[in-house]
Amino acid sequence: MWGPIASLLVLCSTVVAWESSEQAAIDLRKLLQDDTTFFVASLGSVGKLGNVEIGAEYYAPCFNASTSRMLTNASDGDLLFLALPVSSNWRNVLAPNASASVLIHSNSDPQVVDVRHSIKTPADRLQWTPDRPSWRKGMPSKARVNLHGTMHTISDDHPAIDTLASCFLKYHPDAAIWKPGSRTSPHLAKWTHFAIESIYYVGGFGDEHYIGQIDLDQYRNEARKFVIQ
Numbered sequence: 001m002w003g004p005i006a007s008l009l010v011l012c013s014t015v016v017a018w019e020s021s022e023q024a025a026i027d028l029r030k031l032l033q034d035d036t037t038f039f040v041a042s043l044g045s046v047g048k049l050g051n052v053e054i055g056a057e058y059y060a061p062c063f064n065a066s067t068s069r070m071l072t073n074a075s076d077g078d079l080l081f082l083a084l085p086v087s088s089n090w091r092n093v094l095a096p097n098a099s100a101s102v103l104i105h106s107n108s109d110p111q112v113v114d115v116r117h118s119i120k121t122p123a124d125r126l127q128w129t130p131d132r133p134s135w136r137k138g139m140p141s142k143a144r145v146n147l148h149g150t151m152h153t154i155s156d157d158h159p160a161i162d163t164l165a166s167c168f169l170k171y172h173p174d175a176a177i178w179k180p181g182s183r184t185s186p187h188l189a190k191w192t193h194f195a196i197e198s199i200y201y202v203g204g205f206g207d208e209h210y211i212g213q214i215d216l217d218q219y220r221n222e223a224r225k226f227v228i229q
Helices: 002-013 021-031 088-094 161-171 173-177 216-223
Strands: 040-046 052-060 079-083 100-105 118-120 126-128 144-153 190-202 211-213
Touching (some): 021 216, 040 088, 052 088, 079 144, 088 144, 161 173
Antiparallel strands (some): 040 052, 040 100, 100 144, 144 190
């Protein structure tokens, strides 16, 4: 008796999003190239005493089908960071056998339109769809992702360093002041490759967007289409 009733209750309480994991992988690629986020990520680490540290860091999506081949341990869709080891957070993630978590989320400002729920005006500008309620325009309804992996410093004399540095500085021109080799930097800096090992994606509210793990092969297939700006 309870079997059919329980099944009905589960069915009634489950809302299936229209977005598939394949579409989520495409949306993730777009999120990593969204200039309204200013290409800033939250970097999380665990210290020697088990304490958790989180800091905001610049990143750049500089590994695509051509540049990922420049490093032996790089794959399409990995990210480039500029590490400042003066930070204990960076020392944590650069330690041997350490791992890192990188959180990237959409611009939380409700005035910044989510392209997935937008239309174009006659002047070719994006605006929210007319039926979009205000409570679906804020941070909870927008995409964010937690990337787990490992950080690897890149030697200053690596053949790929000029190409990668040029890419990073296109996204973050102000970083030229503290890049490796800069005479004006007060701190040591290192170019750092973030090798992604797993992806947990939250597309927004679950009745609309995919929430869950994204297959690495799916993600890397989309990452091969990256166009470095």
